[in-house]
Amino acid sequence: MSAYVLGNKNNNNEEGVFPDDTIDPFDNPRIEYLSQYLSRTQGKALGLVTTSDVFDATPAANAVHTSNRGAGTGIVDQYLDDRKLTGLSVLMGGGRKWFLPSSVPGSARSNANDYQFSATDPHTADIVKRWNAAPGKLDKDRDLISDFQSAGFKYASDLTSLNAVDVKSTDKLLGLFAYSNMNVALDKIDGRRNVAKGINGRVVDDYGFPDQPMLEEMTTKALRVLQKNKKGFVLMVEGASIDKQAHNMDTERWLLDTIEFDKAIKVAQEFAEKDGQTLVIVTADHECSGVALIGGSTVTDARLQELTKEGGASNLRDKVVGVYEKAGFPKYIIGADGYPATTDIDYRLLVSYGANSDRFEDWRTNSLPLQDSQQPFSKSTPLTAYPANPAARDVDGKFMVTGQVPGTSAVHTATDIPISAMGPGAWSFTGVLDNTDVFFHLAQAAVKGVVAPNFGKAVKRP
Amino acid sequence: MNISRIGQLLALPLCSMLSSVPAIAAPQITRLTPPSELFSSGAEAPVIARFLPDQRFDLQATIVPDSPEKTIVKAVFLVNGQEINLPVALKSCSEGCLPKIAKNTAIATLRAISQTKPGVHNVQIEVTQSDGQKSKATGNFEIVPWQVGGQKIKNIIIMLGDGMGAAQRTAARIVANGYAQGKSKAPLAMDTFSCLWPN
Numbered sequence: 001m002s003a004y005v006l007g008n009k010n011n012n013n014e015e016g017v018f019p020d021d022t023i024d025p026f027d028n029p030r031i032e033y034l035s036q037y038l039s040r041t042q043g044k045a046l047g048l049v050t051t052s053d054v055f056d057a058t059p060a061a062n063a064v065h066t067s068n069r070g071a072g073t074g075i076v077d078q079y080l081d082d083r084k085l086t087g088l089s090v091l092m093g094g095g096r097k098w099f100l101p102s103s104v105p106g107s108a109r110s111n112a113n114d115y116q117f118s119a120t121d122p123h124t125a126d127i128v129k130r131w132n133a134a135p136g137k138l139d140k141d142r143d144l145i146s147d148f149q150s151a152g153f154k155y156a157s158d159l160t161s162l163n164a165v166d167v168k169s170t171d172k173l174l175g176l177f178a179y180s181n182m183n184v185a186l187d188k189i190d191g192r193r194n195v196a197k198g199i200n201g202r203v204v205d206d207y208g209f210p211d212q213p214m215l216e217e218m219t220t221k222a223l224r225v226l227q228k229n230k231k232g233f234v235l236m237v238e239g240a241s242i243d244k245q246a247h248n249m250d251t252e253r254w255l256l257d258t259i260e261f262d263k264a265i266k267v268a269q270e271f272a273e274k275d276g277q278t279l280v281i282v283t284a285d286h287e288c289s290g291v292a293l294i295g296g297s298t299v300t301d302a303r304l305q306e307l308t309k310e311g312g313a314s315n316l317r318d319k320v321v322g323v324y325e326k327a328g329f330p331k332y333i334i335g336a337d338g339y340p341a342t343t344d345i346d347y348r349l350l351v352s353y354g355a356n357s358d359r360f361e362d363w364r365t366n367s368l369p370l371q372d373s374q375q376p377f378s379k380s381t382p383l384t385a386y387p388a389n390p391a392a393r394d395v396d397g398k399f400m401v402t403g404q405v406p407g408t409s410a411v412h413t414a415t416d417i418p419i420s421a422m423g424p425g426a427w428s429f430t431g432v433l434d435n436t437d438v439f440f441h442l443a444q445a446a447v448k449g450v451v452a453p454n455f456g457k458a459v460k461r462p
Numbered sequence: 463m464n465i466s467r468i469g470q471l472l473a474l475p476l477c478s479m480l481s482s483v484p485a486i487a488a489p490q491i492t493r494l495t496p497p498s499e500l501f502s503s504g505a506e507a508p509v510i511a512r513f514l515p516d517q518r519f520d521l522q523a524t525i526v527p528d529s530p531e532k533t534i535v536k537a538v539f540l541v542n543g544q545e546i547n548l549p550v551a552l553k554s555c556s557e558g559c560l561p562k563i564a565k566n567t568a569i570a571t572l573r574a575i576s577q578t579k580p581g582v583h584n585v586q587i588e589v590t591q592s593d594g595q596k597s598k599a600t601g602n603f604e605i606v607p608w609q610v611g612g613q614k615i616k617n618i619i620i621m622l623g624d625g626m627g628a629a630q631r632t633a634a635r636i637v638a639n640g641y642a643q644g645k646s647k648a649p650l651a652m653d654t655f656s657c658l659w660p661n
Contacts, residue, residue, distance in 0.1 A: 029520035122551035232616035243625025258634035266651035288625030420655035449611025
């Protein structure tokens with residue numbers, strides 16, 4: 001993410017800074033973000049919408065300067081305290097645990113991951129003086145939701161309260177829909193379908209947040225608030241758990257999150273088509289897990305369950321995996337809510353992983369996601385019932401796929417990723433781009449106007 | 463043997479002893495920020511750090527004195543040979559630096575500077591040690607020029623699919639919309655964006 005909004009590469013774990021030789025993660029040499037530059041020079045507002053915990057690296061690497069992506073207390077404090085630098089007006093996602101005073105159960109606030117610059121030592125006092133940044137405070141007992149509200153942000157805690165926000169009277173909006181990362185699309189939809197049937201939603205109920213919005217609902221509201229700013233806005237919308245579930249090699253969960261992300265893209269596209277002055281790009285920070293669409297199942301779901309009982313590669317691989325013409329064309333029936341009625345269809349799509357860690361594979365949808373260690377209650381029931389890692393589930397089928405990476409999760413890969421663009425200036429995203437080039441194209445379009453490339457010549461880097 | 467010859471014999475070993483005394487050291491600059499190949503390897507290209515005209519960033523250097531009892535007393539930053547006329551923050555590593563860093567190391571920082579002029583710029587640090595010895599190091603960065611453009615964009619929307627590569631998009635298309643005799647029945651919304659390039 002950071003390369004797209006800084007024009008510069010950051011090391012792993014860094015957000016908006018260059019490396020240094022000090023221990024303090026908040027004193028690193030800073031680089032001005034796109035949001036900060038456009039807020040300062042043009043008065044643009046900033047919106048950040050994600051399905052992850054809002055402290056997470058993708059949203060934070062649009063607004064916060066730190067060399068430690070895990071320093072949650074300082075990160076969320078900086079969102080509010082430096083809102084005049086970034087123009088932050090909309091912040092939505094999970095991550096309520098960082099906003100609750102440390103005495104409240106579930107809070108993750110701690111002075112150990114917070115910051116406070118010196119009033120006298122110029123090494124950090126100059127950050128305040130020359131960047132006009134807030135000095136920070138070691139304040140684990142801060143009620144950050146209340147402070148956001150005092151700063152003029154309306155607060156929504158679930159879909160119901162999000163829908164109730166009156167846009168006419170709202171210029172700033174904070175939404176925190178889970179303690180840490182929000183539940184994924186598959187589990188949220190399962191919750192909504194179960195509620196419609198009058199029964200509990202399982203995963204979302206276990207997590208304690210039965211009424212979480214979908215990403216397109218968050219995006220719709222964000223746009224309605226942001227578009228009121230006459231000077232314009234920068235909005236970053238993240239489908240965060242495509243990556244998180246790809247790490248877990250949980251095919252159906254990252255796949256439905258990609259569908260959810262696409263529905264949010266449709267909202268942005270419709271806005272841009274109507275508006276005529278909006279540039280929309282769709283991209284990724286990197287690929288995760290080396291996804292490979294290897295083929296389709298040659299058997300029904302019922303037969304697959306029988307083969308799981310018989311077990312082993314000779315059954316679950318050799319009698320199931322259809323490649324080339326044997327893959328067929330998997331047909332998923334889409335429900336009225338826009339998601340597959342079931343992901344356990346006959347002759348399903350089969351996915352394998354090139355950057356995999358050890359896992360057992362039985363091709364069927366996992367009823368529970370893996371444990372998320374960032375959830376504050378992951379060590380209490382009912383969350384202790386969730387499988388700990390990919391080698392701890394689907395074990396009965398005895399089909400172990402040996403990992404090519406050590407550890408318990410699939411990893412990011414270095415392969416190129418596609419970038420899609422629409423709106424005025426879309427054509428400037430030509431040729432194979434370095435991710436830092438994206439920053440210069442976005443800034444050019446906003447500050448000096450769009451530039452048509454010369455398609456007759458080799459592409460020049462900015 | 464006469465005295466002049468003894469003198470000659472004695473002179474030879476003295477010369478060879480003097481030539482084996484090591485050269486006098488100087489403070490070492492171990493890091494210069496923004497990072498550059500010019501500083502790391504001496505190569506002027508590729509330029510690593512690029513900025514917009516007037517985009518703010520910090521200059522910083524890590525400076526190690528040549529022996530434990532010395533300190534760094536002065537650090538000055540120059541861009542294209544011109545001294546930046548702002549006070550440099552000099553921090554001692556007596557506390558707060560990484561464990562492998564010597565305690566008399568200094569971190570020199572100049573916050574929130576920017577450059578307007580397009581092109582590659584040299585950045586230099588000149589340091590003075592407590593015994594008067596000086597050292598310098600050079601790096602570079604680039605200011606990417608504006609181009610003359612047409613319509614200005616009012617709003618930017620970045621849709622970020624974390625971890626979403628091409629295969630993930632294909633899989634979503636297959637499941638969401640299906641295929642008939644090999645043809646996708648409907649595109650995803652992201653498939654209908656006019657431009658698609660590798661990145």
